[in-house]
Amino acid sequence: MPRFMGFVRMEENIGEPPQSLFGAMDAYIGERAASGVFIDGGGLYGTEDAVNFVVRKGEVTRVDGPYAEAKEVVGGWSLLEYATLEDAVADQEEFARLHAEHWPEVTVVATLRQISGGPDAPEA
Structure with missing residues (x-):
């Protein structure tokens, strides 16, 4: 099955997300973890301690x-596995809609x- 990386940029x-978003995300991630879609993920600390190596x-x-x-x-990441690209895209839209509903004053990508x-991976 195809694997995907999800990233949240903001x-x-x-400030802290509202408590309602934390609750909605707990339910969303819990459902996907139970079905095997959500493999791993989490939030990231700020860039104050980040290190980049530029080549x-x-x-x-x-x-x-x-x-x-x-x-x-990038404020968060996830490793996901879906049966199809269409399933992945639909679920990512649902993820975005949770942010729109629970934290509408913030721009999230x-x-x-x-x-x-590898080299034989599909182009799309």
Whole structure:
């Protein structure tokens, strides 16, 4: 079955999500974990302790956070497995709708990307 990574991007330091979102996400993730769709995932701390290694022209440079130039940061991730791409897309939309319903004042970008299985992986 195809595997996917889900990412949640948002502005940093916008405060805690409302308790209703935590409750809705607990139910949403619990259902998907029970069905085998949700494999793993979680929230991420802010960029204050993040470390980037930038490779440019054969040189490696370490850049420590926080990153003032960052407008959005990845605030959470998930590893998911669905029978079809269509199932994955529909479920990611439901995930986004939970955020719209429970935290409407915040802009959230919920991204879904299929995990490559190697050189023979499908292009779409």
